[in-house]
Amino acid sequence: MERTDDLKIVKVKNVPKRKNKDTWAIIGFIAPAFLIYGVYVIYSIFMTFYYSLFDWTGIDSNMVFIGLENYIALFRDGVFWTSIQNNFLLVIASLFTQLPIGLIMALLLFSPIKGMRLFRSVYFMPFLMSTVAIGILFIFIYEGNYGLLNSVLGVIGLESLQTAWIGKESTAIWAVIATVCWQFAPFYMILFRATIVGIPEELYEAADIDGATGWQRFKNITLPLLMPIIVTSAILSVIGSLKYFDLIYVMTGGGPNNSTELMATYMYKQTFTNFNMGYGSSISFAMFIIAFIVTLFILFGDKQRKGNDS
Amino acid sequence: MFGKKTLWIMLIAIMLLIVACGPSDETSENEDNTGEDSSETENSGDDSEAEGDEEEITLILWHIETGPSGEAIEAAVDRFEEKNPNVTVEVSQQENDPYKSQLSVAMGGGNPPDVFHSWGGGWLKQFVDSDQVVDITDSVDASLYNEAALSVSTFEDSIYGAPVSMDVVPVFYNKEIFEEYGIEEPETYEDLLGIVETLTSNDITPFALANQTKWTGSFYLMYMAERLGGPELFNEAFERSGRTFDDEAYIEAGQKIQELVEMGAFPEGVNGMNYDTGQSRQLLYTNSAAMMVMGGWLVNNVRDEMPEFEEKLGFFLFPSIEGGEGEQNHVVGGVSPVFSVAKQSEHPEMAAELVNELASLETATQLSNNAGSISAVNGVEYEDPYIQEMSDILESSEAMQTYYDQTLPPELAQTHLDTTQAIFGLSMTPEEAMAEVEEKAKEVLAE
Structure with missing residues (x-):
């Protein structure tokens, strides 16, 4: 890296005209994307922060500047802390269930079982369904009185485990998280499968000649070559979980008694149900900060890993 | 050099952005124009x-x-x-x-x-x-x-x-089940408790309720509070003149609900069931639940979803509670x-x-x-006996309590709904719940 930088500086000093041309070309290519990014991302983040400094209903012109009071209230708000906790539960559950299950499914698709094409479609199906449909489907599966899950538990003699899955504060968040994982594992399966397809056959042939077992082949060839895509998946999964909204909104609406509230659903509730645009914006902005810090951590960790590799 | 120029260009780009975001200013001007005075409109x-x-x-x-x-x-x-x-x-x-x-x-x-x-x-x-x-x-x-x-x-x-249009909230019930167990329409709250016991001992859920939707459970609290504290209780609390949301009547109303929950009067996991997806009505249609406190629109739902159930559907008014100030002919309703x-x-x-x-x-x-x-609208001639009956009830009732969640300012309404759900889930004591509503009321209604 350093060497190329040096080179550039030398170049710049020698042929300044060339540099100008490049600059305009670069700007020309970046400007359209930057404009869109600016309007929809940078400007929005800035405005969110701006609104969060006001006591404002969001529907009238009467905005009262209250400085950081929304943030002070936020720190004292128990529901907000519950929602952060739930978000991190979701992050952990996503990382440690969606990715491994996606990987296992991807590996299964390479095993010499008959009818693999059918399984490929079946495995991918959950990801193709609309979130609202999934939500309603699982509401009925989890239903406490005549739901599918309880019926199955009854049939196999586990009546003691029967409960109202999304009606109880203690189980609701787990029931929804399980649904989220069910929906998104196939997405990672497709990513992993595409990468595995790209691994050269020769490596496996060489391993066979050396007498490697199946596990050794996986550990020493497949996994290392999958690492970059696993890191990308982890980032997607973490950010996705921190911003998650859909299934919670459809299945529990944040209830019962706020036990499944996420930052995004709580923000929605405050902004649009309670008419607290200012407070809602401060939740939004806090979400942004949290997601930002977490992303920095992951990127930093990944950099360390790459450093160790070389 | 390089850096400075890019900086300038970025600045210009940002300026452009701000200009591009102008429409929001325009609309606010419009608002001002239309909002100036009535003569202009x-x-x-x-x-x-x-x-x-x-x-x-x-x-x-x-x-x-x-x-x-x-x-x-x-x-x-x-x-x-x-x-x-x-x-x-x-x-x-x-x-x-x-x-x-x-x-x-x-x-x-x-x-x-x-x-x-x-x-x-x-x-x-x-x-x-x-x-x-x-x-x-x-x-x-x-x-x-x-x-x-x-x-x-x-x-x-x-x-x-x-x-x-207007709606009244009676207690709907399945006539077939009532006949089977020899149950009469209740006149006092004691009667109602007796019915709940009869039904639970026969493995029938007394009340079909889907309380993820929250306003559904609010009906029970509104009726209990009215029957205990009388028709003026809510108005006094809302207008901040006299009794408050943490009044004894409200706390007792919460206790009565929790008493019902503990008796098994509601289905498993009420707080996870959704009215809009029909989860409580299914219990009613399949004879697994016997009663439902719901607005008159339930009749409309039934005709849509299971017309043959209509002949089994009867209703009575929420009974009065002994020692309470409310009457059986005071109704909860809305417009x-x-x-x-x-x-x-x-x-x-x-x-x-x-x-x-x-x-x-x-x-x-x-x-x-x-x-x-x-x-x-005055002067409608009803063809439907149900509606005629409900309209008569409304006309003969001495007081109508409008739905809390639509009468209160949204933020306070949300607190009322959330805490009521918590009461049903037994995760808050009535005292805690009502204290939270009163605290929010002080904050919101003081303005």
């Missing part, structure tokens, strides 16, 4: 009428009626368009719960419909206070409407919306739809005309006879 109304001969006017209407009620609205719009050939009405049917946020976004974004639906009460008042709703006192004939119905959209003697005109409408006078057509005797008659709601 009248002027713009006159303009539009003058233009009317040559120019086409388009009005946008948002409503949330479905099925036969939706057809009644469509019919009213057709009549209106026939009378005013130069006007086209774009009807947009919205979904119940998302509608609330949809409208507030539209109002805030400067692009609301001309005529919109509401339930009156605190929710509508929020928009009135934000100067978003046209005062239509002069364009509607107040004498046409039921007084109680009109009161939900009347603030400080000005009318901000015209009501079409819906109420139609109002948005201040930002370009043709407020035309829009008010549309409101008159929507809240006309014809619409109300059609709604009552086809969709099972009680008319808020």
Whole structure:
């Protein structure tokens, strides 16, 4: 890296005209994307922060500047802390269930079982369904009185485990998280499968000649070559979980008694149900900060890993 | 050099962005214009009428009626368009719960419909206070409407919306089950508790309730509180004159609910069940639950979903509680739809005309006879015995308690709903729940 930088500086000093041309070309290519990014991302983040400094209903012109009071209230708000906790539960559950299950499914698709094409479609199906449909489907599966899950538990003699899955504060968040994982594992399966397809056959042939077992082949060839895509998946999964909204909104609406509230659903509730645009914006902005810090951590960790590799 | 130039360009880009984001400023100017005073809005109304001969006017209407009620609205719009050939009405049917946020976004974004639906009460008042709703006192004939119905959209003697229908919340029950176990309609709360015991011992869930939806559970709290504390309890707490939301009657109401929960009066996991996806009604239809405290629209649901169940469906009024101040003929009810005109409408006078057509005797008659709601417009002749009976109840009742969640300001309403759900889930004691409501009330109602 350093060497190329040096080179550039030398170049710049020698042929300044060339540099100008490049600059305009670069700007020309970046400007359209930057404009869109600016309007929809940078400007929005800035405005969110701006609104969060006001006591404002969001529907009238009467905005009262209250400085950081929304943030002070936020720190004292128990529901907000519950929602952060739930978000991190979701992050952990996503990382440690969606990715491994996606990987296992991807590996299964390479095993010499008959009818693999059918399984490929079946495995991918959950990801193709609309979130609202999934939500309603699982509401009925989890239903406490005549739901599918309880019926199955009854049939196999586990009546003691029967409960109202999304009606109880203690189980609701787990029931929804399980649904989220069910929906998104196939997405990672497709990513992993595409990468595995790209691994050269020769490596496996060489391993066979050396007498490697199946596990050794996986550990020493497949996994290392999958690492970059696993890191990308982890980032997607973490950010996705921190911003998650859909299934919670459809299945529990944040209830019962706020036990499944996420930052995004709580923000929605405050902004649009309670008419607290200012407070809602401060939740939004806090979400942004949290997601930002977490992303920095992951990127930093990944950099360390790459450093160790070389 | 390199860095400086890019910096400049970025700066210019940002400036461009700010200019590009101008529309929000424009809309706020518009708001100012329309909001200045009523004489100006009248002027713009006159303009539009003058233009009317040559120019086409388009009005946008948002409503949330479905099925036969939706057809009644469509019919009213057709009549209106026939009378005013130069006007086209774009009807947009919205979904119940998302509608609330949809409208507030539209109002805030400067692009609301001309005529919109509401339930009156605190929710509508929020928009009135934000100067978003046209005062239509002069364009509607107040004498046409039921007084109680009109009161939900009347603030400080000005009318901000015209009501079409009303609903009463009785206790519906399955006659077949009642006959099978020799149960009579209860007259006292003791009777009701006896019924709950009989039913639970026969493995039938006494009350079908889907309380993820929250307003469904609120019915029980409203009735208990009214029966214990009398019809003035809520008004005193709401108007901050006398008793408060943490009054003993409210706490006892919460205790009574938890007592029912512990007796097994509600289905497993009530707080996870959703009314909109029919989870409580299924229990009723399959004879696994016997009763349901629900608005008159349940009849409409039944006709839609399981018409053969209608003959099994009976109802009684929530019984009085011994020692309480409330009476059995005091009912919980509400008004819906109420139609109002948005201040930002370009043709407020035309829009008010549309409101008159929507809240006309014809619409109300059609709604009552086809969709099972009680008319808020006087003089409707009911064909449906159910509705006739409910209308009689409403007329003979000495007090009507409007739904808390629509009467209270939204934030306080949410606290009421959340805490009531927590009471049903036994995760809050009634004392804690009511203290939280009272604390929020002090904060919100003090303003």
